[in-house]
Amino acid sequence: MTAVRCIELCRTFIQGDQKITGLDHVTLEVEKGEFVCLVAPSGGGKTTLLNAIGGLDRPDSGEVWVAGKRIDQLSKGALAEMRLNNIGFVFQAYNLIPVLTARENVEFVMQVQGRPAKERRELAENVLAEVGLTGLEDRLPAKMSGGQQQRVAVARAIVTRPAMVLADEPTANLDSHTAEQLMELFVELNRTHKTTFIIATHDQRVMSYARRIVSLLDGRIVKDQQQAT
Amino acid sequence: MQVAGVVTRLAWRNLWRNHRRTLIMLGAVTVGVWAMMFMTSLLRGMVTEMVRDGIEGLPGHVQIHHRDYRDDPSVVNSLPPASGRLRAALDDPDVVAWTERVRVPAVISSERESRGVTLVGIDPTAEARISFLGDEVAVGRLLESVDDDGVLIGRKLAETLETELAKRIVLMSQDPDNEIVDRGFRIVGVFDAAIESYEEQFVFTGRAVAQSLLRIDDRVQEIAVLGSDFRDIEPLLTHIRGAADQRLRVDAWYELDVYLGTMLGVMDGFVLVWIVVVFLALSFGLVNTLVMAVFERVREIGLMLALGMKPAVILAQILVESVMLLVLGLFCGNVLALVTVYWLRDGIDISMVAEGMELFGAASMLYPLLTTDDMIMANAVVIILGILASLSPAWRASRYEPIEAISKV
Numbered sequence: 001m002t003a004v005r006c007i008e009l010c011r012t013f014i015q016g017d018q019k020i021t022g023l024d025h026v027t028l029e030v031e032k033g034e035f036v037c038l039v040a041p042s043g044g045g046k047t048t049l050l051n052a053i054g055g056l057d058r059p060d061s062g063e064v065w066v067a068g069k070r071i072d073q074l075s076k077g078a079l080a081e082m083r084l085n086n087i088g089f090v091f092q093a094y095n096l097i098p099v100l101t102a103r104e105n106v107e108f109v110m111q112v113q114g115r116p117a118k119e120r121r122e123l124a125e126n127v128l129a130e131v132g133l134t135g136l137e138d139r140l141p142a143k144m145s146g147g148q149q150q151r152v153a154v155a156r157a158i159v160t161r162p163a164m165v166l167a168d169e170p171t172a173n174l175d176s177h178t179a180e181q182l183m184e185l186f187v188e189l190n191r192t193h194k195t196t197f198i199i200a201t202h203d204q205r206v207m208s209y210a211r212r213i214v215s216l217l218d219g220r221i222v223k224d225q226q227q228a229t
Numbered sequence: 230m231q232v233a234g235v236v237t238r239l240a241w242r243n244l245w246r247n248h249r250r251t252l253i254m255l256g257a258v259t260v261g262v263w264a265m266m267f268m269t270s271l272l273r274g275m276v277t278e279m280v281r282d283g284i285e286g287l288p289g290h291v292q293i294h295h296r297d298y299r300d301d302p303s304v305v306n307s308l309p310p311a312s313g314r315l316r317a318a319l320d321d322p323d324v325v326a327w328t329e330r331v332r333v334p335a336v337i338s339s340e341r342e343s344r345g346v347t348l349v350g351i352d353p354t355a356e357a358r359i360s361f362l363g364d365e366v367a368v369g370r371l372l373e374s375v376d377d378d379g380v381l382i383g384r385k386l387a388e389t390l391e392t393e394l395a396k397r398i399v400l401m402s403q404d405p406d407n408e409i410v411d412r413g414f415r416i417v418g419v420f421d422a423a424i425e426s427y428e429e430q431f432v433f434t435g436r437a438v439a440q441s442l443l444r445i446d447d448r449v450q451e452i453a454v455l456g457s458d459f460r461d462i463e464p465l466l467t468h469i470r471g472a473a474d475q476r477l478r479v480d481a482w483y484e485l486d487v488y489l490g491t492m493l494g495v496m497d498g499f500v501l502v503w504i505v506v507v508f509l510a511l512s513f514g515l516v517n518t519l520v521m522a523v524f525e526r527v528r529e530i531g532l533m534l535a536l537g538m539k540p541a542v543i544l545a546q547i548l549v550e551s552v553m554l555l556v557l558g559l560f561c562g563n564v565l566a567l568v569t570v571y572w573l574r575d576g577i578d579i580s581m582v583a584e585g586m587e588l589f590g591a592a593s594m595l596y597p598l599l600t601t602d603d604m605i606m607a608n609a610v611v612i613i614l615g616i617l618a619s620l621s622p623a624w625r626a627s628r629y630e631p632i633e634a635i636s637k638v
């Protein structure tokens with residue numbers, strides 16, 4: 001089954017009188033259960049592509065299909081619903097709600113989904129332990145290091161066992177040991193739950209876990225290769 | 230329901246994020262609500278006092294006359310003393326007091342001046358419970374019985390007639406056969422009234438004395454009835470109307486004194502206008518605070534949208550935050566207003582500024598009066614208009630683009 005299908009995606013940004021290419025005729029198909037790395041130099045279009053797949057940004061032309069449904073024409077409300085129930089996000093720049101503790105941030109999506117309190121609490125505690133944050137459950141984001149915040153974001157992205165996880169530089173602030181642990185966790189989820197992972201990164205350590213590496217340059221796919229792990 | 234939980238939690242935490250701003254706004258709402266209620270209580274107190282004085286001035290809450298008396302208030306349009314069903318209705322427990330009066334136009338003359346007045350023959354014992362005539366007179370004494378043949382006149386009238394206590398005057402009127410009747414009386418008391426015009430208009434004597442002067446046996450012109458609350462006399466009115474026969478006419482005080490009745494109605498409108506005006510002043514601060522709060526939170530609101538929270542829920546979250554602030558402010562404002570009104574329960578002496586206001590029937594002591602209805606109205610106005618005012622910033626927040634939030638700045 002196809003998890004994601006992008007057909008001829010184009011996206012340009014206008015900045016002042018300059019036209020910046022975000023995506024340039026990108027066609028990409030990702031099967032359910034794949035573990036994909038998007039690799040590109042800074043400005044290559046990784047985030048733009050993830051945003052299009054996640055229904056956060058509308059391409060200028062082309063089609064985006066997620067789990068068999070075309071999403072690039074959906075209304076805001078429908079997109080929100082789609083994201084809530086199908087996708088776990090780790091964003092590149094800003095991830096946590098500052099007035100909520102680590103646990104509450106992890107529970108946030110489940111709460112919006114309407115899951116019962118007891119289940120939420122249990123799942124949140126487990127997943128926080130999995131990312132190595134036991135004992136920090138009641139900290140506010142401002143009282144945590146960049147790496148810890150990043151791990152809370154990862155915990156939130158995977159706690160609902162979404163069909164797909166879109167992660168933008170999930171290891172950016174992590175030491176190599178923690179980064180490895182996280183990647184092990186991702187691989188584990190990928191294997192046991194058939195969770196589709198699409199991870200944007202320039203981190204070599206991350207790439208070594210991927211079975212497929214898609215390289216972008218100036219918004220175009222320049223290489224798409226499978227690799228053994 | 231789960232969403233409601235996260236919405237209230239976020240709203241509450243966000244509210245206390247900027248302590249200083251929230252406290253300032255809370256203070257403003259508190260003071261505003263206090264001002265709404267306190268000012269309203271002063272207005273209500275003033276009007277109540279006016280109406281009460283007005284009613285005490287003679288009408289009672291309900292009056293019974295001959296059908297034609299209001300068009301032609303002359304001696305012929307009289308009633309027999311209450312009997313039968315009417316009498317039973319008047320002796321009912323929800324009637325606080327009632328009395329029968331002779332009430333006819335007359336001319337009073339001193340040795341210097343004459344004036345047209347209303348001669349009222351009263352039963353002093355019953356009257357004392359209904360009208361101001363139960364109070365002290367300025368000089369002299371009160372009437373003592375229906376057979377008391379002294380007269381009581383107002384201070385103002387005494388001045389006009391250039392007469393005084395213990396002097397004699399002559400009262401002249403007509404009997405039912407249109408014959409002139411007159412009689413000399415001694416002034417036994419001079420009264421002050423809260424409403425100055427009463428001092429010029431009314432002259433009182435014993436009812437039996439007036440009846441014999443007018444040759445009307447035991448007939449009277451007016452029955453005045455006092456209920457327990459002038460604002461709520463409809464049951465009393467219906468009850469008495471049901472018991473009165475065809476030839477009688479039963480009126481409520483607001484029909485008898487249209488000025489007072491209208492004043493009460495106007496005051497309702499005025500109170501509402503005042504509450505809304507204070508709210509409008511407040512709403513500038515409220516909307517400004519919300520606009521700032523929402524602007525500061527572009528990123529996290531965007532993040533919540535990106536994670537799949539519906540725009541409508543974002544809108545609700547901002548509204549809940551605003552309502553929390555308003556409810557806190559309302560609570561403090563209500564308490565403060567109640568405390569102030571309780572503290573001033575013995576009245577405020579406004580005699581310094583009240584001199585000129587006696588004309589309007591204002592008394593010199595002001596008793597603030599905070600009614601449940603007014604409190605409910607003020608609270609409802611603040612909450613409803615508050616939500617309306619918060620809609621625009623809340624709407625703006627719900628329209629944020631998630632992408633703005635999560636991309637680098």
Ligand SMILES: Nc1ncnc2c1ncn2[C@@H]1O[C@H](COP(=O)(O)OP(=O)(O)OP(=O)(O)O)[C@@H](O)[C@H]1O
Binds near residue numbers: 015022040041042045
């Ligand atoms: N909102 C925007 N407005 C203007 N230009 C944008 C916007 N978003 C992205 N771009 C531009 O589009 C191009 C692709 O950006 P994108 O963020 O997708 O790159 P990236 O691969 O994620 O880079 P990085 O590794 O730095 O995160 C860049 O040149 C970027 O400047």
Ligand SMILES: [Mg+2]
Binds near residue numbers: 046047048092168
């Ligand atoms: Mg990026």
